[in-house]
Amino acid sequence: MKRAVSAFIMLLCLLSGAVNAQDANPFIPGKIAYVGSDFNVYTLSGETRTALTDDAGLDGDRVRYYQFPTWATDGRLAYFEGEITAQRQITTEVFVSADGLTPGASVYVGTDENFTYAYWSPSACGANCFDLAVLLGSGQQSGFLVNVIRDAVDSPSVTQVGTGAPFYYSWSPDGQRMVWQRNNRQIDIYDVTTNEIDRTLDVAPGEFFAPAWSPVDDRVLFGVAGDAGTDLAVEANGELETLAEGLAGPIRFAWSPDGNLIAYKDAENALVVIDAITGERIAASDTADVVAFFWAPNSQRIAYVTLPSDTGSFSAKPSAQDTQLPVLSWAILDVGSGAVRRYGEFTPTSDELYVLSFYDQFGQSHRIWSPDSRHLVYSELNADGVPQIMLLDTESNFVPLSVAEGFVAVWSFE
Numbered sequence: 562m563k564r565a566v567s568a569f570i571m572l573l574c575l576l577s578g579a580v581n582a583q584d585a586n587p588f589i590p591g592k593i594a595y596v597g598s599d600f601n602v603y604t605l606s607g608e609t610r611t612a613l614t615d616d617a618g619l620d621g622d623r624v625r626y627y628q629f630p631t632w633a634t635d636g637r638l639a640y641f642e643g644e645i646t647a648q649r650q651i652t653t654e655v656f657v658s659a660d661g662l663t664p665g666a667s668v669y670v671g672t673d674e675n676f677t678y679a680y681w682s683p684s685a686c687g688a689n690c691f692d693l694a695v696l697l698g699s700g701q702q703s704g705f706l707v708n709v710i711r712d713a714v715d716s717p718s719v720t721q722v723g724t725g726a727p728f729y730y731s732w733s734p735d736g737q738r739m740v741w742q743r744n745n746r747q748i749d750i751y752d753v754t755t756n757e758i759d760r761t762l763d764v765a766p767g768e769f770f771a772p773a774w775s776p777v778d779d780r781v782l783f784g785v786a787g788d789a790g791t792d793l794a795v796e797a798n799g800e801l802e803t804l805a806e807g808l809a810g811p812i813r814f815a816w817s818p819d820g821n822l823i824a825y826k827d828a829e830n831a832l833v834v835i836d837a838i839t840g841e842r843i844a845a846s847d848t849a850d851v852v853a854f855f856w857a858p859n860s861q862r863i864a865y866v867t868l869p870s871d872t873g874s875f876s877a878k879p880s881a882q883d884t885q886l887p888v889l890s891w892a893i894l895d896v897g898s899g900a901v902r903r904y905g906e907f908t909p910t911s912d913e914l915y916v917l918s919f920y921d922q923f924g925q926s927h928r929i930w931s932p933d934s935r936h937l938v939y940s941e942l943n944a945d946g947v948p949q950i951m952l953l954d955t956e957s958n959f960v961p962l963s964v965a966e967g968f969v970a971v972w973s974f975e
Contacts, residue, residue, distance in 0.1 A: 591932040592661050594630035594638055595940075595950050595970035596912070602627045602640045604661045605964060613640065613656075613664050622647040629912070631926060632973045633681040633691050636660055637712065641676045641695075651675050655695060657712050661973065668693075668717035669710050673700035678919070680926035682736035682753075683776070689714045692736060692753065696728060704728070709753065720756060723749075729771040729922055733779070740772045740781050748772060748783055764801065767791030768810020771922040777820035780837075784812050793825055795837070804840040805833075813921040817860035822896065824863055826851050832865055834896055844899045852889060853920035857934040858974075863894045864930065864937055864955070866917055869906045886914060891937065893955050904959060907941040910948045912969035928972040938970045 593605040600617035603610060617626050623646045630640040638661040642654040653676045656665030675698040682692040690713040699706050704726030711718045725743030730751075732739055738759065741749040748762040762783075768791045769784030780797040789807035793814060796802075805825065814825035822843060826832045832846035832854055846854075846865060854865035869890045891904040909917065916923045929937055937953040943963075950965040 589931075589952070589964075590936075591975055592632075592636075592973040593938055593950070593964075593970050594632065594640070594661060594973070595965060595967040596627055596630065598948050598966040598968065600626035600968075602630055603965065603967070604630075604638070606662065609662075610965070611662050613638075613658060613661075614642075628676055629679065629927075629969060630971060631679045631681060631693075632661070632928070632971060633693075634683055634974045635685065635691060636973060636975065637681075637691065638665065638973075639679055639681070639693055640665060641679065643676060651700070653697065655679075655693070655710060657693070657717075668712055669695070669708065669719055671697060671699075671708075674698065674706075675700075677705060678922065678926075680730070680732065680922075682732050683734055684736035686711060686736060686753075687713065694722075694730060694732070694739065696730075722751060722756065727770070731772050731774040731781075731925055733774050734776055738774075740774050740783070742766065742770070742772045742783065750781075762796065764794070767808075767812070769812050769814070769921075770919070771813075771925070773814060773816055773921070773925060775816055775820050775837075776818055780820075782814055782816065782823065784808075784810065784814075791827075793823075804835060804837075815854070815856055815921060815924050817856050817896075818858055819860040822860065824854060824856065826854065832863070832894070834863070834894075844894060844896045846892070846894055847901045853917040855920065855924050855929050857930045858928070858932060859934040861896055862934065862955075863896065865892050865894065866890070867892055886911065886942065889917075891939075891953060902955070904953065904961075907939070907951070907961075910940045910942055910968045913940040916969065928974060931972055932975055938972055940967060940969050 597603050601614040603612050625644050628641045632638055638658045640656050644652045653671045653674045655669040657668050658665035678696040680694050686692050693710045695708050697706050705728045706724045707722050709720045709722050729742045730739045739751045750759045752759045765786040767784035767786045772783040774781050780795050782795050784791040785794045791808045791810040791812050792803045793805040794803050808827040809829040812827045823837045824834045831849050832851045834844040850868040852866040854863050866889050869888050886908050888906050890906045893902045935956050939951055943949050948968045949963045950967040950970045951961040953961040
């Protein structure tokens with residue numbers, strides 16, 4: 562509810578402005594979807610910028626805005642409309658575009674429900690069929706609910722699969738199951754086909770947020786309460802193996818896309834990369850002040866965000882309009898060599914900060930890396946407080962390029 566009301570206030574302040582995006586750039590691989598500074602959804606594909614919506618704004622006694630576009634692995638794009646009345650009644654509508662270039666069709670409408678997060682299954686559920694798990698806050702019950710929307714050829718269908726607070730989840734690579742962490746008390750394996758919990762793991766959860774299913778096989782990664790903190794553990798075929806012990810919680814972790822490595826960060830120490838089978842330490846960040854991290858698609862590098870260093874800045878410090886937002890900086894860890902390259906400072910938008918705050922969940926569903934593992938996309942506030950969509954070329958250009966005005970952006974998988 563707080564995020565929806567904040568969006569309402571921000572939109573009222575910005576409605577008089579218009580998106581004044583720079584021309585799209587032909588070097589952009591894949592597609593970028595973003596929410597513009599007018600709260601509409603756009604995509605960039607090569608030299609083409611496409612508006613998928615144009616109706617954000619005031620409409621009588623209500624205000625309409627769009628949030629967090631989310632790509633599926635086959636190129637379809639979900640985006641989420643929020644509508645708030647003057648009486649603060651909230652409606653959420655989900656749209657799916659078949660290709661990210663044509664406006665989406667409505668697949669779900671929820672009254673008195675507030676969009677929180679969404680995550681496509683990594684694999685199809687049939688011919689031209691994908692499942693989208695949407696996390697919603699509900700005014701009808703405490704906590705959160707998860708609806709699985711099946712976007713199929715005939716017509717979309719919706720199944721409410723579970724409730725909890727908090728509620729974190731991760732898809733299996735075949736899209737047939739999910740692992741859930743609910744209420745900080747239990748870890749469940751949910752079967753999509755039967756719409757039932759297949760089993761609850763016989764472990765005491767440690768201090769962690771989002772579990773992570775291996776992107777390539779049946780291993781599941783989570784935190785277990787240990788004798789001296791939280792242990793990082795993996796379960797496969799009913800067998801539990803501890804990879805790191807006695808970590809200061811809460812811990813965050815992520816599989817490399819090829820499933821061979823695991824990166825994790827506890828509350829006190831550096832970001833660490835280990836072998837996913839043996840637990841052998843492979844590489845680490847040069848600082849413990851890591852705010853968030855994201856694997857490159859090729860599994861060779863990790864982009865991470867830190868508190869600023871003394872390397873200088875090519876971005877603005879917090880603007881007078883939003884002094885509560887932190888100043889952060891990007892760094893890239895080369896996993897093979899252990900080398901770290903640092904970049905300048907930036908002030909994230911509030912939506913970018915939301916992604917960074919829950920990066921262990923967003924890192925499984927939203928790509929900030931380009932498909933070729935070269936560029937990063939993120940959003941920042943410039944010196945005038947205007948939200949910008951930025952591209953950072955991590956191989957040849959230390960100065961990021963602004964490609965549009967907007968609050969948050971995500972790259973397609975291909």
